[in-house]
Amino acid sequence: MAPDPAALPPAPRWQGVNHLALVTPDMDTTVRFYAGVLGMRVVATTLAGPMRHYFFEMSPQNTVAFFEDPGATTFAKPAGGPGDRAIQMDHIAFNVADADALEQLRARLLAAGSEVTEVIDHGFIRSVYFTDPNGIALEASHWVVDGTAGEVDPTDPALFEDPDPVPALAELHADGLTRVPWTRLV
Numbered sequence: 001m002a003p004d005p006a007a008l009p010p011a012p013r014w015q016g017v018n019h020l021a022l023v024t025p026d027m028d029t030t031v032r033f034y035a036g037v038l039g040m041r042v043v044a045t046t047l048a049g050p051m052r053h054y055f056f057e058m059s060p061q062n063t064v065a066f067f068e069d070p071g072a073t074t075f076a077k078p079a080g081g082p083g084d085r086a087i088q089m090d091h092i093a094f095n096v097a098d099a100d101a102l103e104q105l106r107a108r109l110l111a112a113g114s115e116v117t118e119v120i121d122h123g124f125i126r127s128v129y130f131t132d133p134n135g136i137a138l139e140a141s142h143w144v145v146d147g148t149a150g151e152v153d154p155t156d157p158a159l160f161e162d163p164d165p166v167p168a169l170a171e172l173h174a175d176g177l178t179r180v181p182w183t184r185l186v
Contacts, residue, residue: 003111003113007111008112009104009107009108009111010104010108011104011105011108012097012101012104012105012108012140013096013097013101014094014095015061015095015096015097016061016062016094016095017058017062017063017092017093017094017095018061018062018063018093018094018096018125018139018140018141018142018143019055019062019063019064020063020064020065020092021053021065021066021090021091021093022064022065022066022067023066023067023069023090024066024068024069024072025068025069025071025072025073025074026068026070027052027054027066027068027166027168028166028167028168029168029181030068031054031169031172032168032177032179032180032181033180033181033183034056034064035056035168035177036177036179036180037180037183038056040056040057040058040064041056041057041148042054042055042056042152042169042172043055043057043148043152043159044063044124044147044160045159045160045161045165045169046122046123046124046161046162047162047163048067051067051068051069052066052067052068052162052165052166053065053066053067053068054066054068054169055147057147059148060146060148060149061143061146061148062095063147063148076186077186078185078186090137091129091136091137091138092136092137092138093127093138093139094138094139094141095140095143096141096142097142098142099126099142101142102119102126102127102128102141102142103119105128105140106119106128109128109130114130114131115130115131116128116130117129117130121144122141123144123145123161124143124145124147124158125142125143126142126144127139127140127141145158152173154173
């Protein structure tokens with residue numbers, strides 16, 4: 001039996017997209033494009049198992065993030081058009097204000113009969129994971145150490161955990177990028 005929506009705990013006040021999690025086979029080129037071409041700041045790095053996971057600021061507390069999977073294959077597809085193969089995005093992470101809002105969402109999901117993880121501490125963010133009815137993996141997160149606030153300090157171990165960052169990151173925080181990739185319309 002479906003739960004009565006009126007009986008659910010209140011929903012949290014959403015605050016944008018914490019991060020969109022995408023996949024790249026080459027983090028160095030990704031840094032050069034998102035930071036060098038698009039002008040997004042690299043505000044945090046971490047390791048997710050063996051994969052690098054870098055966060056690029058779109059606006060305060062709103063980022064796009066990439067997992068580096070050197071074995072990933074890429075393909076070109078025009079925006080808004082159908083593809084000739086399966087398309088997979090890793091997950092969408094929504095931003096909430098704080099730990100209370102994260103717990104509030106978790107309680108609401110459980111009350112609605114949805115499966116949801118315990119709160120996962122990733123260091124600079126804390127998150128819960130769940131899935132939408134279409135099978136899309138979702139995450140809700142709040143910033144514990146806000147990488148989008150103020151100046152970026154690439155020596156801050158709370159935000160920059162990758163022990164062997166890609167060359168583009170070192171260039172970016174030294175004298176700026178020496179090269180950026182070019183792209184074509186599809």
